[in-house]
Amino acid sequence: MKLLIKNGIVVDPANKTEEKLDVFVANGKIFKIGRSISDRDAMIIDAKNCIVSPGFIDMHSHFREPGYEYKETIESGSRAAAKGGYTTVACMPNTSPAIDNQALVEFINLKSKQVGLVDVHAIGSITKGREGKELSPIGELVKAGAVAISDDGSSVMNSEILRRALEYAKMFNIPVIEHCEDPDLAGEGVMNEGYYSTLLGLKGIPKAAEEVIVARDILLARETGGRLHIAHVSTEGSIELIKWAKKQGLNVTAEAAPHHFSLDESTLKDYDTNFKMNPPLRTKEDVKLIRKALKDNVIEVIATDHAPHAEVDKRVEFNNAAYGIVGLETAFPLICEYLIRPGVLSLSQAIAKITVNPAQILNLKKGSLAVDQNADIVVANVDKEVKITRDFFASRSTNSPFIGKTLHGSVEYVIKKGKIIYQNAQA
């Protein structure tokens, strides 16, 4: 099948392209990119007023399978990804059981193939059972296809074990992704510690709970020369520490989640559990500084931390509610609304953070529109309004704080290996 995407602005940061070009796809690959291409047999996609970018890559999702299929499955997660413009997703190993061996990585690969929508890559756990006590068989995980290791949901609290993980992972050139949170400092906290936690009478999570681990991890990256990737950065202090690490030339990268550049703690005032996440929503100042860190490329990746939870997990007392929100479908609208349209990031800067940058960190030959590459392509309109309703979500869960909002930024077509896997009904 041949596809011809016409009249769109091709945004391909990997090749420093941002101009009006046509993209011609044949046999699942990008065949040609140029001005005024025509082909009589090709199916034409009119990308007028749209950008044409590499398929988005999310390096931080939770697809809950195996173990929590009532929240999400690889199938429903893949549909959510496709709807959000993502053609590649790396999913975190905090499943039940945790992804800590070859067989489970293979299970995810197999499921992903069976579903056949997007590429779902496994992230293996750093330690067996994510218990922080013994290293997982990292070499075997990588051999089976794991693209990174992480105990996401918890930090590896034993500094010696993390040191060895960073050292050992160097042999495979994979990043060690750390969820930075000191569990003693975080305690039973359910939101950011500050004025609003005082007002609501909810236990707070101090910023230092994140920052002390970011600092420690950076020092261990310095010690080992290992590749450290800091997940979901939420505070000013973390940003300063990452800046320092980069100034030292350390192998440290970082990501921010869309909710951390679009929402602050004041939104929790009604105890709506869809605003409960970890790390928690922080102050207005932090939100501002996350945006700036994205602009300055201190944070080079936007990752969704897509964390589906069912109603039984969320429609409960705030203290008992699960942490996290679904993020794949709302990521692009939020990037448009809060980063591109206000001019915080240029189109190319923004797209790089969801394509080439995560691809580089995960060593994936993806995230660009080079000729002969697999045709993973998104056609999206930065200025088109989308109304976020419960029905908007393809995910099995709808735990989103953005329900009821109208945002700008609409994914129109998503193409995976030359095949249209999502098309906006309102296109």
Next chain:
Amino acid sequence: MSFRHLITLQELPKEDIQEILNLAQSFKQVILRPIKKVPTLKGKTIVNMFFEPSTRTRTSFELAAKRLSADVLNIQMSTSSVVKGETLLDTLATIEAMQIDMVVIRHSASGVPLFLTKNIKSSVINAGDGMHEHPTQGLLDMFSIIEKKKKIEGLNVSIVGDIAHSRVARSNIWGLTKMGAKVKVVGPTTLMPKEIEKLGVTVCNDLKEGLKDADVVNILRVQLERQKKNLFPTLREYATLFGVNSEKLKYAKPDCVVMHPGPMNRGIEISPNVADGINSVINEQVTNGVAVRMAVLYLMGGGKKDEAFN
């Protein structure tokens, strides 16, 4: 005035607070009579749902409801295990199906009363939620102050103790600052919630300084479990630094009013001679609690003031 729910004093307008306090005065007369019952809420059903152990507040609400001739159902939920939200919603649905009119709820998790208002049709009264608010306690504390001082405006009120974990402190702060009192919160740095001064209070970490010129001293209960979390080193040290005894009370005005929401740890946050001394209104607070809750239930039941006392 009639309001549908009573969840916080933060959101209750000053005029409504004033009306409740005025009406409570009339109800206090009722409960001091030999026949302590009025028929105003006859036919209404009130459910006391307590997800946390409480004797004082629950019996106070129960008595208030009974003296208004309402039918009262007491439900004490298990507290040994974490109460799952599913159970909470299911329990609510069951109770609601019994055609009740009002729910009085006490829960260890902040925000649960608000959660109820979104999920049931009945009126909801917050009888204390986590560390958030305890509005009827705030109201009865204000009532007790007015009884002795004839006013609230311009008074120096010192709230002493574990401010961070106290719903009583928060409701007092909202209510008292609205009514024009100057509020000081006094306690160790580790038991002060962040940015509490933004609520319009002065923070003080020294007891003598904190009690200085106080017209009212409201002493909060200190929970033993806070010590286990290293929020202070020992109970003895807490008593030394923040326990109110007659020596320390001398820094307050001689005619100050001493209050405590109970139950007291005698010898820790309050010495027995202060608890039982001439400045103490601790037992009157209990009586006043019934009057104030009668006023709240009455107004929420949709009653008009003149009907109550026929």
